[in-house]
Amino acid sequence: MSTPETPEENPSAGQEPESTETESQDSSPERLTWMHDTLEWGVKARPGKHGLTMRDINVGIYGDVPEESRDMSRKPRGAFPVPGVPRTDLYTLNHKVELWADNAVDLYEEAIQRRWMAHIDIPWETLGGSIGDTLEPLPEEVELATRQFCTELAQQASIETDVIGQWLHHMNYAYHEVKTFLATELFDSGRHYSAFRQRALANGGRLGLESPGHINRRLLESRAGWTETALYLYVLRGTLTLLLYRYGEAYSHNPAEKQLFRRCMQDKARHMAYGMAHLKYAIDEKGPDYALGLRRLMGGVERDLAAEMKDPVLWEALAIYIAGSVDHMAEGMAEVKNLQRRYMEEYLTRMKWIGVDKTADNLDQGLAVYLGQRESSPA
Amino acid sequence: MASSTSGALVFPSLKWFQAIQELVNNDPEFRRLGSIDATMGVKIGPKVFVVTFEAFECSNIREGTEFDLIDLDFFLEMTEEKWNDLIRNTKENGGADLSHTLNTLDLMAEDGLSQNATGDQLRADIFFRVNQSLQHFFDSSAKLNTVFPAEA
Numbered sequence: 001m002s003t004p005e006t007p008e009e010n011p012s013a014g015q016e017p018e019s020t021e022t023e024s025q026d027s028s029p030e031r032l033t034w035m036h037d038t039l040e041w042g043v044k045a046r047p048g049k050h051g052l053t054m055r056d057i058n059v060g061i062y063g064d065v066p067e068e069s070r071d072m073s074r075k076p077r078g079a080f081p082v083p084g085v086p087r088t089d090l091y092t093l094n095h096k097v098e099l100w101a102d103n104a105v106d107l108y109e110e111a112i113q114r115r116w117m118a119h120i121d122i123p124w125e126t127l128g129g130s131i132g133d134t135l136e137p138l139p140e141e142v143e144l145a146t147r148q149f150c151t152e153l154a155q156q157a158s159i160e161t162d163v164i165g166q167w168l169h170h171m172n173y174a175y176h177e178v179k180t181f182l183a184t185e186l187f188d189s190g191r192h193y194s195a196f197r198q199r200a201l202a203n204g205g206r207l208g209l210e211s212p213g214h215i216n217r218r219l220l221e222s223r224a225g226w227t228e229t230a231l232y233l234y235v236l237r238g239t240l241t242l243l244l245y246r247y248g249e250a251y252s253h254n255p256a257e258k259q260l261f262r263r264c265m266q267d268k269a270r271h272m273a274y275g276m277a278h279l280k281y282a283i284d285e286k287g288p289d290y291a292l293g294l295r296r297l298m299g300g301v302e303r304d305l306a307a308e309m310k311d312p313v314l315w316e317a318l319a320i321y322i323a324g325s326v327d328h329m330a331e332g333m334a335e336v337k338n339l340q341r342r343y344m345e346e347y348l349t350r351m352k353w354i355g356v357d358k359t360a361d362n363l364d365q366g367l368a369v370y371l372g373q374r375e376s377s378p379a
Numbered sequence: 380m381a382s383s384t385s386g387a388l389v390f391p392s393l394k395w396f397q398a399i400q401e402l403v404n405n406d407p408e409f410r411r412l413g414s415i416d417a418t419m420g421v422k423i424g425p426k427v428f429v430v431t432f433e434a435f436e437c438s439n440i441r442e443g444t445e446f447d448l449i450d451l452d453f454f455l456e457m458t459e460e461k462w463n464d465l466i467r468n469t470k471e472n473g474g475a476d477l478s479h480t481l482n483t484l485d486l487m488a489e490d491g492l493s494q495n496a497t498g499d500q501l502r503a504d505i506f507f508r509v510n511q512s513l514q515h516f517f518d519s520s521a522k523l524n525t526v527f528p529a530e531a
Binding site for chain 1 (some may be wrong): 416509
């Protein structure tokens with residue numbers, strides 16, 4: 001229902017007794033002075049091929065991203081400040097360098113425009129067994145291995161949700177491009193958690209063992225800053241998660257798993273794009289001392305990772321998933337070794353890209369051993 | 380020669396890629412997968428094709444050279460025989476089967492399938508960010524009557 005602009009538009013005007021309420025709704029021009037209070041008039045944005053995007057409306061002052069913001073009122077960036085509004089939050093991330101990435105605004109749109117729904121976009125009926133019976137169910141050992149694999153991925157996703165959630169409310173609203181992008185990542189990780197649970201439980205199944213949790217604890221207990229946490233979340237953990245999704249897609253046993261892993265792979269690569277861009281920006285801005293500090297910070301985390309990678313449960317499950325049977329597990333384990341080698345290679349590559357001098361020489365020795373692994377992939 | 384007398388399209392050729400471009404740009408399912416912004420090279424033996432995606436469409440296809448690869452987000456490279464195998468498999472199955480998806484080929488190939496020419500990890504990762512759309516693009520070739528140079 002719209003409010004009449006003038007008395008002429010309102011046929012009942014003047015027929016009702018006056019009241020405080022009607023006075024407060026008086027629409028005479030002199031009572032609408034707030035309409036003149038703005039920091040900038042005349043902003044126009046034109047929709048492009050993507051529609052009207054967040055980047056499109058970053059026009060004039062509304063597109064100005066401050067180096068620092070001390071506004072604690074949750075005022076949308078560019079809104080007219082009102083004297084006396086009490087503080088509603090006490091943000092701790094108030095500098096652009098602490099969270100910014102130039103690509104966040106476009107990644108937000110990409111997340112929205114490439115969203116998917118697990119219950120519709122995954123052809124669950126192709127799993128076989130109890131859902132659709134269109135295909136033979138997997139051998140029990142492969143089904144159990146898949147459930148273990150998916151249990152690990154569900155746990156990684158739930159950790160991601162909690163990690164981002166505990167940092168998001170510390171971020172100043174002046175950087176809404178980052179906050180809204182991270183909101184999509186929260187939604188993605190929630191969906192990944194749910195979708196991998198669905199896969200694990202779909203065929204009358206069960207969940208497997210929880211992760212040893214060393215890196216989960218590091219992620220959740222990181223207090224040094226968002227940038228430091230992002231290094232753990234995206235470069236250390238994200239590199240592995242993306243690889244696990246890629247192997248899940250490559251060795252899937254049916255179209256449902258193919259779609260599930262591929263869609264998650266897309267999301268994870270998008271998350272990585274923000275994390276890498278932010279880390280590179282922060283390091284470029286803060287300089288080599290900061291980069292050196294990040295490199296040293298990773299020493300302890302790498303030791304934890306090396307300990308966690310000795311746990312055989314995920315790797316054995318993955319070897320069976322890849323090989324398609326316990327009998328051929330050795331072939332699957334050869335490919336698992338390739339995955340572990342790739343993980344370390346990509347970890348070093350990504351560290352170099354963001355500006356941290358992490359090499360095989362200063363990598364934890366418990367992790368460096370994986371760099372030498374190269375096995376023939378199963379046909 | 381890009382097309383045979385029977386209307387079949389020769390792979391690889393500009394007309395073959397343009398036929399896929401037309402298919403996906405008129406395919407609501409391709410649009411439903413979401414916006415895609417990427418410049419992709421396809422290197423088939425000595426031949427290079429440059430494919431540009433913009434918003435919800437494949438906006439341009441052109442023939443290129445190896446010198447173009449340095450400016451692209453990523454390029455896909457396999458031998459002509461492996462490309463032919465992929466296109467045949469796609470035709471036979473109405474889309475790549477489980478062992479011929481782009482990501483699978485990327486993991487299985489000794490040197491991978493997709494790479495960025497300058498080692499830019501951020502741009503190389505676009506291959507994964509829009510992978511479902513790329514898969515749909517190549518899967519659409521199942522609708523074409525493709526012939527290979529020896530058959531044309």
